[in-house]
Amino acid sequence: MSLPRRHSIAIALAAAVLLAACASGPDYVRPQVDMPAAWTPEAPWRAMQPQDAAPRGPWWERFNDAQLNALQQQALAGNQTLAIASARLAQARAQLDVAGAAQLPQLGINTRAARARISANRPLTNYNSPNFSTVQNDFALGLNVSYELDFFGRVRRSVEAATASAQQSAADLENTRLLLTAELASNYFNLRELDIELDVVRRAIALQRKALDLATSRHDLGATSGLDVAQQQALLDNTLTQVDLLGRQRAQYEHAIATLTGTPAPAFSLPPSLAPIALPDIPLGIPSDVLERRPDVAAAERSMAAANAQIGVASAAFYPSFMLQPGYGVDSRNWATLFNAPSVLWSLGVSASQSLFDAGRLRAGVDFTQAGYNATVATYRRTVLTAMQEVEDGITGIASLDRAWRQSQSAIASARRVLEIATSRYEGGATPYLDVITAQQALLNSERQAAQLMGQRLLVSVFLIKALGGDWHERREQTPLVQSKTLSPEER
Template sequence: MVTPRRTLSALACALVLAGCATGPDYRKPQVDMPAAWTPEAPWRPMQPQDAIARGPWWERFGDVQLNALQQQALAGNQTLAIASARLSQARAQLDVVSAGQYPQASIGARASRLRISGNRPLTNYNSPNYATVQNDFALGLNVSYELDLFGRVKRSVEGAAASAEQSAADFENTRLLLSADLASNYFNLRELDIELDVVTRAIALQRRALELAASRHDLGATSGLDVAQQQALLDNTLTQVDILGKQRAQYEHAIATLTGTPAPQFSIAPSTAAIAFPAIPLGVPSDVLERRPDIASAERAMAAANAQIGVASAAFYPSLMLQPSYGVDSRNWGSLFNAPSVLWSLGVSATQSLFDAGRLRAGVDFTKGGYEAAVATYKRTVLTAMQEVEDGITGIASLDRAYAQSQSAIASARRVLDLANSRYDGGVTPYLDVITAQQSLLNSERQAAQLMGQRLLTSVFLIKALGGDWHERRDAPSQAGPVAEPGKPDAS
């Protein structure tokens, strides 16, 4: 005889077992991290606040056009739309899996009229069969609930939750990559605008020099060689305009696609306005683990893979289902809800695999292999992050020095050109010295423009490596100040 005490004891045991889960509990692997970065001045430590939204980091460059393009890309980029849809799917899947933790109830109704065969097999040889026609009305409530004694449902929910968080990190990573890609293309375009401005000013200078050489030749002061040399230099410089224009158009088309705009309907007016170099603070390497969305995604992938080990391990144990039901059944509608029409059932179904030729064991081994791969991916992502930050730090420091040196080179090239013109006018040197000085100035100014572009691109690269924006006073001075246009004196 089953007593209430025994029933309570059995229920208590089931609840205790339900608290257990197969498979290992998740623990994030340790990655060897250096104590600090090795920055050069003027880098400074930062205090990470990863719980705060990263925000529009591109605004730190102080470019209104870039800010508008970024907002347009966030609203219209199709890659970001795909990532958003994937995130919605992952969250919906979490809701689907989480529903397995609760009983599932359904209600069913049936109304039919049927004829029973008079020639059906006899169940009672003392009573003959008769063909009868009758109604059948039924209404029932069915409940099913899986007793999660071995943690299959619990691990499934853990895995789905980790996958949803991974999708959220993937969305943030897509957003970061989109904004960085757009900023990179935009700064490449602006660098070409400055180069085109340099080349255009050089062409004007070379045309005046060609007119001067032609005038001196007409007066018989010089040979035709001087005119031919100057014309060759001018033709070569004119060729560069078409080459730079082609490159600029390609960056413009790329920006159009990133913002979700058809390329034929998109254009950006040329501009040589100064762009600020933002002061980028640095923290210790562990900050990268907290900030970068791709690292967060890799870490959540490990948690999901670990949960799948528990799901696969639970298949070794019985699957228990509670399936109570309650309802009414009658051949007459009027008596459907009478006491004699009530029917009910209460039972437990259990399924246990006895022989599967190693299928379950192979499934566990498969999930363990997936977890090891996820761990390796996580560690690789962390190492890559540290490499990218170090590359960004050293790159910016080197480019700052190179850009400062390029300004000195431009000033020196201008002095050389002035001296060459004076000596040529005095008949001391041949015109080839003037040609050489002109070409040297053009090369120096274009090199300065290219260094400025590389410095901006490296800033974007480092911000991306750090995981996005940081949080400090917005009126903090920039590290290198506004960018001076190559070939023009600084405001200072």
Template sequence: MMRVRLDWRRPAALALASAALAGCAAGPDYRKPDVSMPAAWKTEAPWKPADPSDAAPKGEWWSRFGDPQLDALQRKALADSPTLAVASARLAQARSALAAASASLLPQVTLNSRDARQRIAANRPLNNYNAPNFSTVQNDFVLSAGASYELDLFGRVQRAVEGAQASAEQVQADFENVRLLLGADLAAAYVNLRTADAEIDIVSRSLALQRRVLDLATSRHDLGATSGLDMAQQQALVDATLTQLELLGRQRAQFENAIATLTGTPAPSFSLPAAAGALRPPEVPIGIPSDILERRPDVAAAERAMAVANAQIGLASAAYYPSVILSANYGDESRVLSQLFSTPSLIWSVGATLTQTLFDGGRIRANVSSARAAHEAAAATYRRVVLSAMQEAQDGITGMAKLEKAHAQALKAAESASRVLDLALTRYEGGVATALDVITAQQSLLNAERQAAQVLGQRLLASVGTIRALGGGW
């Protein structure tokens, strides 16, 4: 059985020429923008920036707080958070889109088969006035293989792949940003919960002291040493403190429910035992401002968005130029199945298709202008994200230093208030001071201790915020 031998050298040569010309891509080549960055952060005493070392935690930055409960919650959030699951699915989608775009760089090979019995109409248009048509009913068996390849002479496919690559990298950065924000939100909720625990412990201890003073005032009243006013004033203080305790319990419950949601757990089935032990702010290695460009995932995502927009300019500009597609088909067609693979049934074709837009009413030009405007918007967004990142980091660095001083002062105030209460109680028991002096001293101590706990909580939140602003792990 004879077969016609096809010469594939000509399409192969055209493919090689396409590869050689692929570097002549339409549109501008992407260049990473230069951003003016300061040489150092503004710091003040008692700020002591730590030096990163190989032994320091890299990804799990929350472990620097030294709380096993927080570590366990972070691991659960990474495993079960639906927010992170959404970001992960979008990342998988972007990678699949990149694989689909990259497939355009390779020839497309298809296998075609048709098995039909058909009737041809007698009234179909004539091919020749001297040859009338007749209606026929016959079989049509076809088995063929085809291949097509677009010569990327002007970089349309190249720009599409570049755009898909940059888009996948942008989604990867978005995933890392979601992961960072999830960890920061969880750490902030946990800090708020432990701050509420510390305040509840302070208020509970103060309430116990107030009740002892109430017992003392009641005894003195029963002995006739004081009027009922002392006892009534102290009872009012106890009632007010009980109100504060209930409000703190409500706040704690809200933080606990927030932690449940962040870790992917239904709030009604989640609980954390109270722990009055204070967390301590960790040392944060701040590095230099330019590190933000490499460490912050939202900055990386904004930069990749610029690359996507740049590739879109090239993709839109490529429409000005013709597209060339090489195609080849080889197979058999017969109306008799037994003769399908005989020589008379052989079919083949080799060719090229060139398409050039001659008039489109300005559509291509408008698309290019739109792509350029989108690139300008992406560049402005990138600059805005960098500036916001710098502001957040500087706010965190300044805030940590100020709050450290404020916490030290709050502790001194609490010590002074404690001494005042001791003196007031001694004088009251000796009949020198009035009940109002004791009540005032008790309220001052409670306020000072709660303020110290709140400032410590703010220090911890500032640490979390600064770590987030600097990009998380180091």
């Protein structure tokens, strides 16, 4: 081989390598989002940094409730919304396999076996030789290869987009799982709060029945008028009405839990429980941790990457596409000679296509993908801002509810003392029965408010865990931000 020819081949190969290294469209860079330097927590919060790279387990187990754990496992196995998200992930992974297959040559085989008669009246190809009608066989076997030379990165950008979309679907599945488990926990804690509230109301009913017996006895003895009995009876009837209203609310949460676990509502029931529930110790990292932990933020970021790659796919249409299509096979009119050397045929070539005029179609396609990317950037930033808001709301909410719950315990103790004093004074004839009724109602309201605050503390804990992206892995030397406190029956 001559030296100039070798140089020509080397230059051609170098040019091909350089072209192959090019990819149309911009390389993806995650947009920057303004992040606060730290949270603004209230006591008893103290900032810590969780290990976000560690595997995340079932966060609901931190509440130490066996019934909740069983329901969560049932929901993860039977919830239909989660099944839909799993199917979407399978679709995205299959689409990635489709896109990735374009990076490799496509190999095909074609065969033909025919017997045909050629017309004697067909147009002449040689005026010096007349046509004859013949009947003959045609046997063929061939291999075809098709491979796109990705000089301008269309295939690579397509794979990049499919990869990001598959990762987005995986993050969407994790987000669906997080939302499902959080919603189930919220409904469960609402139901348990109503169990406690119903217990409070039933205990109040028992107390009010005793007070009614006392008022009735004093009326029968002539010590009081019938007004005291009527007032106590009205209070008792009103409290009995609350049982039915609370029972209806409990049934609605029970039905919601049934649907979340994939169980028909008529076939599902949860017995009442007054078992103590512990608040978990929730570690709070720096704000940027939320970007790594929350699956919805991850999904929004992967959506940006996919949209950015689509710009490259659309931009590649401005450049020519090259297809390498070699072929090899055999063709013969006789089966016996099909694989003889004279029957061999082959082809080797490259086809290229380039649009010369499209009335702005390609440019519009690039503009469309660019606008789609801008939309995903705005969605990502909105998701991050929402994440910051939710975490901050959870931090302040838990701190405020913790103070309110402690104050409610003092209010219950005070209401009980007021009821004891009012009852004693009424029995001694020093005060009217209205004071006893007022004290009874105040105690009932205080105990119900404490039960509701307990439920709200649990709900906000779930909300904050969801806002932080799920479970965490704590280092042993870390000190918990919120000390767990198990509620005793007296405190509830």
